[in-house]
Amino acid sequence: MSISIDKSKCISCKRCQVVCPGSLIKSDDNNKAYIKYPKDCWGCTSCIKECPVYAIRFYLGADIGGMGSLVHTEKNGDILKWIIEHPDGEVSEIDINQKESNKY
Amino acid sequence: MKIKKLKTDILIIGGGTAGCYAALTVSENSDAEVLICEKAHIKRSGCLAAGVNALNAYIVEGRVPQDYVDYAKKDADNIVREDLLLTMSERLNSVTERLEQLGLVILKDKDGKYVTRGNRNLKINGENIKPILAKAVKNLPNVKVLNRVNITDFEVENNRIKGAFGIGIENDTFYTIEANAVIIATGGAAGLYKPNNPGFSRHKMWYPPFNTGAGYAMGINAGAEMTTFEMRFIALRCKDTIAPTGTLAQGVGAKQINSFGDVYETKYGLTTSERVYGTVNENQEGRGPCYLRTEGITQEQDEALKKAYLNMAPSQTLKWIESGKNPSEQNVEIEGTEPYIVGGHTASGYWVDTKRATTVKGLFAAGDVAGGSPQKYVTGALAEGEIAAFSAIDFLKNNEIQAIDLTSTDKKIKEVENFLSDKNSRFTTEQLEEAMQTVMDSYAGGIKTNYRFNEKQLDIADRKILGLQKLSDNLYASDFQELMYIYELRERLTVCRSVIAHLKARKETRWHSFAENLDYPEKDNKNFLKYVNSRLENGEIKIIFRDLQEGGKPYEHIN
Ligand SMILES: Cc1cc2nc3c(=O)[nH]c(=O)nc-3n(C[C@H](O)[C@H](O)[C@H](O)COP(=O)(O)OP(=O)(O)OC[C@H]3O[C@@H](n4cnc5c(N)ncnc54)[C@H](O)[C@@H]3O)c2cc1C
Ligand code: SF4
Ligand code: SF4
Numbered sequence: 011m012s013i014s015i016d017k018s019k020c021i022s023c024k025r026c027q028v029v030c031p032g033s034l035i036k037s038d039d040n041n042k043a044y045i046k047y048p049k050d051c052w053g054c055t056s057c058i059k060e061c062p063v064y065a066i067r068f069y070l071g072a073d074i075g076g077m078g079s080l081v082h083t084e085k086n087g088d089i090l091k092w093i094i095e096h097p098d099g100e101v102s103e104i105d106i107n108q109k110e111s112n113k114y
Numbered sequence: 115m116k117i118k119k120l121k122t123d124i125l126i127i128g129g130g131t132a133g134c135y136a137a138l139t140v141s142e143n144s145d146a147e148v149l150i151c152e153k154a155h156i157k158r159s160g161c162l163a164a165g166v167n168a169l170n171a172y173i174v175e176g177r178v179p180q181d182y183v184d185y186a187k188k189d190a191d192n193i194v195r196e197d198l199l200l201t202m203s204e205r206l207n208s209v210t211e212r213l214e215q216l217g218l219v220i221l222k223d224k225d226g227k228y229v230t231r232g233n234r235n236l237k238i239n240g241e242n243i244k245p246i247l248a249k250a251v252k253n254l255p256n257v258k259v260l261n262r263v264n265i266t267d268f269e270v271e272n273n274r275i276k277g278a279f280g281i282g283i284e285n286d287t288f289y290t291i292e293a294n295a296v297i298i299a300t301g302g303a304a305g306l307y308k309p310n311n312p313g314f315s316r317h318k319m320w321y322p323p324f325n326t327g328a329g330y331a332m333g334i335n336a337g338a339e340m341t342t343f344e345m346r347f348i349a350l351r352c353k354d355t356i357a358p359t360g361t362l363a364q365g366v367g368a369k370q371i372n373s374f375g376d377v378y379e380t381k382y383g384l385t386t387s388e389r390v391y392g393t394v395n396e397n398q399e400g401r402g403p404c405y406l407r408t409e410g411i412t413q414e415q416d417e418a419l420k421k422a423y424l425n426m427a428p429s430q431t432l433k434w435i436e437s438g439k440n441p442s443e444q445n446v447e448i449e450g451t452e453p454y455i456v457g458g459h460t461a462s463g464y465w466v467d468t469k470r471a472t473t474v475k476g477l478f479a480a481g482d483v484a485g486g487s488p489q490k491y492v493t494g495a496l497a498e499g500e501i502a503a504f505s506a507i508d509f510l511k512n513n514e515i516q517a518i519d520l521t522s523t524d525k526k527i528k529e530v531e532n533f534l535s536d537k538n539s540r541f542t543t544e545q546l547e548e549a550m551q552t553v554m555d556s557y558a559g560g561i562k563t564n565y566r567f568n569e570k571q572l573d574i575a576d577r578k579i580l581g582l583q584k585l586s587d588n589l590y591a592s593d594f595q596e597l598m599y600i601y602e603l604r605e606r607l608t609v610c611r612s613v614i615a616h617l618k619a620r621k622e623t624r625w626h627s628f629a630e631n632l633d634y635p636e637k638d639n640k641n642f643l644k645y646v647n648s649r650l651e652n653g654e655i656k657i658i659f660r661d662l663q664e665g666g667k668p669y670e671h672i673n
Contacts, residue, residue: 114365
């Protein structure tokens, strides 16, 4: 499991770097975020939830059955929207109301 | 390298669940100065980073704290400290209410009562539990947070703590921190054993790979008494994503079945270790793979499950979506993880009294790093953070802060400088880490041997880990992050040696899989209804057997 960062979107706010529990994200020479230690990613999605311009996606490694879909979240009020982009271009979405608790 | 010296009344090491709550408690009950040192950033560090699924430890209506004690005692087949479990259980409900006040969403019925899941759990939306705790700590007067400062050692003289040393991984700084009292709350240890998926996804493990056992190692090296490292925790998890299974088992009542569709859980027993053992055995005897039976659940349950997993282990939801099949259409394959050392699930960690005082004067322990009290989970970690905080406040009243000698600081700085100087090291930190995990996997009961081991293997493991410890003296770090990696490796190696010594000392098999000694495959109640404790004396691990502390009678350190 790891993340990929779209540098063309990144606005160098460093919020992802701040929250990463493994301190794995750094700035490159152009001050854009990149994951320096991709194999060390825990997949906690903290960085993704922080990014104001949705530049970060996570994916499952091929070694654990990943098929290339990319996931990110967008927050709107209490709604945390999870967006899954499939390799064929199809998109699935799941909305979670953060004021509602889990059913299970 | 910059050098900084700081001073505080109470130093909290690790701004996770227990650490944040301890800071909150101190701030609300005294005007003592608190410094939290956190290796990452408190907003999303430690176990709670991705969110949690439920509050696993709560005393529901009609039950009393003693019921929780009895449950944990049974699950660990008696090797628990009832006094610790009881003092923790008595606080579970008050810390839960506090969490709700701080902003955690907990499901309530129309009468405003918490909705329970089984006998001990509450349903929540735990996605943002860590930001909620961090926010509560952020604006407290008298509490300072140093993020990205990784603590590496305690300074202890004559068994009295004086403070700690650490490194600022983003500001290239060496810290000496003097403190009157210290609360250690660094969580447990992952990454000792080879993980389920050692390649690209090596860190897709259950326990945070960034909790590397620092607190255990610092305590061991400072001569603190430690307990029950032989009770390893092996989690039963969804295959590949290593996502928790409790939501499936308790949420939709999914049973453990083998590939023939037979429910096997009843055959082996229902304790935490028996559930793992049963799965291992079914596989070994040719009836694998094993699953949680979700086929046939409703579509509504499908959707609720996908949401619940997004709130704590999003990769499992992604797995369902990528496969194009919902849990109602395919059972969820399960497997055991590599062994972890985690005092919030099993009982490994510091040997503490009911005040959560360790055997080192002025040092208190809370959460996954503290031993004797399994099944703590989130609320138990909060409860222990609270107890440790009150004890630290009390301690300040009768004790003065002690200065750290310059010679100790200089010695530590020399060690750091040595790691930072390029000396054509033969091996990298990563290579030694892999070597350690391979040794533990092969000779100390890892996944490879179905968690089983014998004494001869343990002896080999110990020799090899000792060899790796020596090799680690010569590692080189080109920056402070790599320096942290060297210290993490060294912490893990220290913990590995204690785990091996404890596994060897318990000459019986009380818990399948968790500590399955093939030389002694039976339980031995005559000799081993005892705690296996240890202390480092002159570089050697000394094993201490202690009688069980039963009936909730409070244990006190004698010295
Ligand atoms: C994935 C996962 C899911 C879980 N789900 C649930 C659940 O649904 N319900 C439930 O009740 N329980 C759950 N638990 C258990 C519960 O979260 C833990 O038992 C509890 O949070 C542990 O608290 P802690 O304070 O001991 O550790 P943590 O909260 O992990 O805190 C340790 C802190 O110390 C920091 N640290 C470590 N080393 C150093 C160092 N050398 N210097 C400075 N800082 C350091 C870490 O970065 C971290 O912030 C889950 C655990 C995990 C891992
Ligand atoms: S998913 Fe978590 S561990 Fe991975 S880079 Fe993002 S914040 Fe760091
Ligand atoms: S949070 Fe997003 S915009 Fe900010 S630095 Fe990271 S990737 Fe760039």
